[in-house]
Structures are given as C-alpha cells and as structure tokens.
Amino acid sequence: MSAEATNPGNPGAAGRKRGRRRLELRGLRRIGRAALLGPAPRDGLPHALEHVAKVHRGHHPDADLDTLTRAYLLAESSHRGQLRKSGEPYITHPLAVTLILAELGAETTTLTASLLHDTVEDTEVTLDQVRERFGAEVCYLVDGVTKLEKVDYGAAAEPETFRKMLVATGNDVRVMSIKLADRLHNMRTLGVMRPEKQARIAKVTRDVLIPLAERLGVQALKAELEDLVFAILHPEEYATTRALVMEYAARPDPLTTLAQRVRTVLAEAGIDAEVLVRPRHFVSVHRVRLARRELTGADLGRLLVLVAEDADCYAVLGELHTCFTPVVSEFKDFIAAPKFNLYQSLHTAVTGPSGEIAETLIRTHQMHRVAEAGVIALGNPYAPTDGADAPEGERADPTRPGWLSRLLEWQRTTPDPDTFWTSLRDDLAQDREITVFCTDAPSDGSSGVPGGAIGLPAGASCVDAAYERHGEVAHCCIGARVNGRLATLSTVLHDGDSLQLLMAPDSAAGPSPEWLDHARTPAARLAIARWLAGPQEPGARPAGAGEGPVAVPPADRRAADDDRPGADPVAASVLVVADLPGAAVRLAGCCTPVPPDAVTGFAVRGGTVTVHRALCPAVARMAATGRQPVGVRWRGAGQGGHGCRVTLLAEAFSRPQLLADLTEAIASQGAAVVSAAVEPPREQRVRHTYTLHLPNAAGLPSLMRAMRQVPGVFDVLRAGRSRPAAALRP
Secondary structure (H helix, E strand, O other), X not given: OOOOOOOOOOHHHOOOOOXXXXXXXXXXXXXXXXXXXXXXXXXXXXXXXXXXXXXXXXXXXXXXXXXHHHHHHHHHHHHOOOEOOOOOEOOHHHHHHXXXXXXXXXXXHHHHHHHOXXXXXXXXXXXXXXXXXXXXXXXXXXXHHOOOOHHHHHHHHHHHHHHHHHHHHHHOOHHHHHHHHHHHHHHHOOOOOOHHHHHHHHHHHHHHHHHHHHHOOOHHHHHHHHHHHHHHHOHHHHHHHHHHHHHHHOOOOHHHHHHHHHHHHHHHOOOOOXXXXXXXXXHHXXXXXXXXXXXXXXXXXXXXXXXXXXXXXXHHHHHHHHHOEEOHHHOEEOOOOOOOOOOOOEEEEEEOOOOOEEEEEEEEHHHHHHHHHHHHHHOOOOOOOOOOOOOOOOOOOOXXXXXXXXXXXXXXXXXXXXXXXXXXXXXXXXXXXXXXXXXXXXXXXOOOOOOOEEEEEOOOEHHHHHHHHHHHHHHHEEEXXXXXXXXXXXXXXXXXXXXXXXXXXXXXXXXXXXXXXXXXXXXXXXXXXXXXXXXOOOOOOOOOOOOOOOOOOHHHHHHHOOOOEOOOHHHXXXXXXXXXXXXXXXXXXXXXXXXXXXXXEEEOHHHOEEEEEOOOHHHHHHHHOOOOEEOEEEHHHHOOOOOEEEEEEEEEEOOOOHHHHHHHHHHHXXXXXXXXXXXXXXXXXXXXXXXXXXXXXXXXXXXXXXHHOOOOEEEEXXXXXXXXXXXXXX
16 A cells, blocks of 8 residues: 555565575566556466466466456556656556465455555545446455545544454455555565654554464465564664574575485375475574574474375374474474464474474465465355355355454444554454353353353453453453352463353442453453443442452452442332432442341432441441431331342351352352352461342341351351451461
C-alpha cells in the first residue's frame, strides 16, 4: 500500500544462501524488466505476468489465467506514470506482492486481489468498478487491505486501518495474507527511507504484522520479516550474527554429514523419506546464541525429514531414536496436538557421531506446505462444497482460530483508537495459546464454544476464562473449580485444564480492581475497566472478593467489604421492609443478615437499599462518611420463616477431608452451598468461608452447631465477626 522505495542493498537480504530466494530475486528482476516493456501480451499473457503465471501454475495446474491477465491490465493502466521512490514503475510492487503469494501457493482469487490491492487506494479505480469486473469476493479482499485516509482520521488512521483489516480478516483470512505479503515487499525495499521512518515501520511490523504472520502460520513470511526488522532495529547484533553465519559457512557442515547418515538409516528401514538441512534464519541463530552462549555448526540449522503419511512420521521417529542417541527433553508431538496456528510436526533432537546435537523436524509434505504457508496453503476456504452459495453476510470462516474470534470480540467494544492499538499489541505479544475445557454451559449470547473448549493465551487466569466464556456476565463470577478443586479466580490455567466457573445468581455483583492484576486478555481487561469506571454502589464489594486472600488483599479489605449484594431483590423484599417507598431491597454480602438480626440500611446505586447487620463494620464506615441510614425491619416481627442467604467462617485445624466433612454437615441441615473458599493454612490452622442458602433463617443456630461438631473445627462465626488474629494462637 503506497509501497516505498527500492534498495537492492538492503542488509536484511544480504548473505542469504537459499536457492528459493535467489530464484525469487531473479523473478522480481524479470518482472521489473517486463514492466518497463509495458503490458503488450505475448500469446495472450503480458510479459510482466509470465513468471507469476508459471509459479502459480506450479501449484495450481488448472488455474484460469484470464482473470489474472485482466487484473494486471487494469492495475498497470491505473498505476501507469506512478513511480516508486527508487524510480521503478509502481506496477512492480503489486507484481512482487503477487509473486510472493504465488510462491506460497495462493489460489487465483487471492492473486487477483493482490494485483489490484493498491488501485482503489492510489488510483481513480473505485470499489464498484472492481466489483463489476471481478466480482464481490475480489472486491471484498481489495477493500479489506485499503488504508483509511489520514485526512479523514488524522493520527488514528493507522490503528483504525488495522482495525478495519482485522474485521475483514474475521470474514476472510486472505485479507491478512495479502497485507503480510504487501508488508514483506515494502520491508525488502525500505532502504531509501529516512532512518526514523524505517524504524517506525519496522516497530509496527515487529509488534503487529510478525505476530499475525505467526498466528496465521505463515512461517515463510514471518522468518523473513523478522530478519528485516532485526537488521533495522538492531543493526549491531544483526551484523554480528551475519558475520557468525558467514564464518561457519566456510567450514564443513556437520548437519550435511548427519543428514546422509539419516538417509541411509531410513532407506535400510524401508521408509521413503526426503532428508534436508534447513538453515536457521538470522533471528533464530541470534536467539540460539543468546540461549546457549556458544554455537556449533549444528546450531545453524535443523534436519527436516519429509514423508508421505502421518504414520511414517512416527516410524521415522522410532528409527532415529533407535539408531541415534535422542535428547529426550527436546521431543514434542505437534501432530497429535497441533499448534493453534495449524502447525503440525514432530520435534526431536539426536546426537551425531562427533557429539553434535541436531534438532530434527519430522512431517508430511502437506504438513510442510502448511508450516510454510499457513492459511495460504488452505486455498479458498469459502469455495462451496454443495453447490449452494453462503447467505449474504454470513461468510463462516472454517479457518478462524480462537485468538481471532477474541480479537474481533473485544475490538467491537473498544471505540478509542489508542486503547485499541495498545490492546492489539498486548494481545499479539502473547505468542502461545492453551485450550481449557469448561464444564459449565455458556450463558446466552456468550462466545462459548460448543463442547466447552475455549482457547486462551498462555498465562491466562480463571478471570480471562470467565470473560471468554460468558462475556460481561462474568462480572458475577465468584470462584472456580480447576480440575475438580476449588481455586481462586487468580489461578493461572494450563493447557488441558478442566474448568467450572461458579457464578453468583445476583446480577448486580461486579469485579474488584484486583481482577485487573489477574486478567491477561484485552477482552477481560476492557470489560473489567468499563465496569469499574461506571457508576457503582459506594464502597461496593464486587463478586469474587470473597474468593480468598489473593482476590482481596488485607490492605484493600475495607473498600471491598461494604455493600456487596447477598440475595436477589425479590427474595430480600419478602424478608425486609424499607422506609423508602418503591425501593428495591438487597441483603449485604459482607455480613449476610438473617432474621432476627438487628439491621440498618443504606441507599445505593439506582435507589436500591442494601441491608446490613447493625454491628457490621461497614455501617460505621458509611456513617462516618456522612451517608444517611434508611430504616429497615424484618417482615413478620423478625421471625425467621423465610429462606435466606448467610456467610459463615469456619475456623479449624488443618487436616485431610475437612472440606468434605464440613460440606456434609451443611447438607445435613438442608442448606445449599452457593460458594466456598479455603484460605491457605497458617500455623496448621485454616479458615473456610461458605456462602449458604438456608430454606429457613430459624435453622441458622442449629447449622452453626452442626458445623462446630465437625472434628477439627474450633469455631464457626458469622461474616463480619471473625475473631482477632491473636485469638487464633495457641
């Protein structure tokens, strides 16, 4: 898009020894010469398009080149007279972008759009003309990669352009494929730009485009982009790494010798395999050097074994581990458990005869195509399979991964371009994904995946899972079970964990500020921040504040204990009458009053009256701030004939099965557990916090007696009346 100038001396391209790249550069030079000759067809094919067509036919022998020819002629005539800053005809840029995609195996529709990708942005061609000549699909792709004008958006033009591309990619991943190829060619030809502009473009490439290439699995583009960025942003480290590679290039390559031994071993085992030495790109060499401090010749590349079938991959693995000494810690099976970006391969490492360690990749030829080209290798994911066209506006993308769905979800609720830009970079910086299996059902309208599996970035917590699963309904989350065990919302999840999210029935609950410390995904952070920034009950205690010491640290306990609602307003209005006509009534979660407790009330958000026990510490704090109490009283002269909710603290000596025995005692009294939390033991003592629903408030004394009779329990207290810490000492 408005590609900048060419610089053949770009250091990011120097020193490469890959045959593919040399062929590519020759192809680009051929394109440049042909562009100067003009569009005159030869045998119906423009000179400049010949190399692109040859590469394209190599992947798609039956491809219809007529559409490509028409697209080239429109692009060439539209860009005629425009020059790049290097002095080359501008048409060389869309041709180069198209060649990059053709070499990765892109289908004809993608190549057609790539030829036209700058016409609407930089010429008089309109989207309507593109649609009329090439159809709605090509028009959608061209529109998706067309930048927004700075004259209309000012400083927000760049983030809003990426937002637009992201939304378009959600409907068609080929949009981002074209953008990545476009940025790669612009990075190759960045040398005549001012250094400060080179650095700015390189930083955006590093922070946004390279992570997107990784997530879409387009490793071929990602590796070259990384090297180009490396050369611009870290020229000294780049020069050192390049010199090191060139130094080892003059020495015998131990991987070449080892590759021949592997070929012999596999041939003797009757396994038809292609064994290659795959050089590392400069950034990969630099990372290995930092990790290992000293490099050997074997560290500059890896062995690549290509076979026909999945079963052959495991057969190769068996032979390698039998005939060579394996490095067990290096084994990874990405065939049985593919990465989130479609990548599949077996990774291992074996020791050669001279002690060199060779990292080895084992995959099928199809896996290799996908590993190199990612989503581009999938062809057209929207081609109809049953002859029926998809309904207008319902382009279901079978390749859309979980991370993309997450980005699309939170960007809709982030109107501020600066917040969107920052959140996008933060999300893309998280380069690994885990899968968690939820055992609870997603709430209506949530983004929960059928079957309960959700994808999250590595390091995500139960807070992130709650918002991924339930959207803003997650404000009411009060705890979780991870792999069957009670856990705080701050618990970090791991790949394959099972998760049950515990939701409060009270929809007025909300998150605490501490949740932001545990939220890693933008969707969770933005939803929490919106709730915290909105009007709230003064001193409200959010849902989850009772989950344990991690969620509500002691220093923040005063702000968290005040007005968390403890029952729905309908149930509370049956129990309590307030001297405020028309007001809804809620029972405070910090002290959970029940008949016949002495109570008082305070008006909070929306005219609701929250009812506290008269001795609740929150009452004194709110009175000290000048808030006026509201008169409240129990219905039926304070008799306990109605169901209610209460929070109890059980203080006990730590022992196995304590939780099971306490919950059994609670169940024997007819009470239901709404939530439970266990604080970490201190000096062999432990505190359990239970929020319970009692069918009859009059049963509270007998319930507390039953809990005290559980072996090891030395006291059961109402919330807000926990004994001082000194009293817990022997």
